[in-house]
Amino acid sequence: MKPTPMSPSDLPATLLAFGAHPDDIEFGCGGVIARETQSGRPAHFVICSRGESGTNGTPAERTAEAQKSAALLGATCEFLNLGGDAHLTHTVAHALQLAAIIRRLRPQIVLAPTLVENQHPDHVIVGRLVRDAARLARYGGVAELRETPAHAIASLLFYAITPDAEPADRSALLIDISSAVPAWTAAMEAHTTQLRTRNYVELQLTRARVNGLRSGVAHATALFPNDPLVFDSLAQLARTARQF
Template sequence: MSENRQRSILVFGAHPDDIEFGCGAVLLKEAGEGARIHFVICSRGESGTNGSPEQREVECRTAAELVGASIEFLDCGGDSRIESTRAIAMMFAGVIREQKPDLLLAPSLVENQHPDHCSVGRAVRDGARLARYAGIEELKTKEAHAIESLFYYAITPGAEPVGETALVIDVSEQIDSWRGVMACHASQMKTRRYLELQVSRSRTLGLQAGVEYAQALWAGDALFLDSLNSVPRGIRLF
């Protein structure tokens, strides 16, 4: 990507709060560095214990505004009914062609979490492949597009991929802003102390890396480097 061009990041979430809880601090950092960010929300939390769909949409739009992201909602069958089907992947491919992102973020593929999360993650992965193929009849009205990289985020501790190398990002300067973004989802704080959970995860990871706070992403594919000169240090403080 040209250094003079604004980086574009497309982020998918199954529910109205997934993106903010799972990778909100990273996105705040990227937005502060000039990235263009777009949220795609695949339900309105219709099956949630707390908060009406209307309330949760308002909360999500407010949070996206604080991040500096544009936002859209898709009909993928409704909360707790999202499946990783070819039709959904094709829908996601259409969004990818419209937004033309450099980077794509999605929920992790770990099975033992809310089933909507891994369903969306799989459909995003498949959609990224379909977005590349110019000959797909259903997508011919939109120019084919290939992303640079797909990264997964973990919404809960149990959704973190085991045995896979993480990209650990210093978000110490974003922690207060991130708290404000997560606090937009007030309806969900009645269900669980999500804000404290995410901040504590970030604090623990940060201390492991020798910074105040950090957040992790996992690469969908091996990453390409020009040489060992561009390899960052490891999280382990030998």
């Protein structure tokens, strides 16, 4: 007996991740992406520059690395021109561009860099733009967005690309990514130009290992909700990270 094909309404919504630079998503939350795509959820990256101001790698090299890395994680990707690496600005026009993407893809969960100031300024700007875009996408009367129906996401979750970017004012949501570590590692290693001077792969794997030890699993990634999470009942709650 053949299985009944799923209707479009039964398919999981696309996981939408925004990054300022060609490697941000992979280093910051690539394990989460791999975990979700392995479970059958489609994922799409929106990369807001091509690394034009980076110390290592040309824009063409970094674009190719990002495309390869996304494919290794089971995701698709697109690039935006918002002024270029180190020139991103927080404007209504840019937020509307991101809101249009949210309306086009209609995700339930959106990932973006944290808003902590002590990191690359482009990370903060993209995080703010995504936060604004998620709201603008909901408003049916926005003239610039009337070509597509309004859409409200379920959750905006922030990821920290570096340890310094982890917010101190909110609790983390820890995602068990243990099964996704091989795919995540391969995706990070695809960014060869960025590994010329620093071992970012070891840094991210070590962070995930510490989070895993905290929560009783091999590896975990911390995400930070923009808003309080809502559960239908206590039965949906899993364990906490208190292991010591």
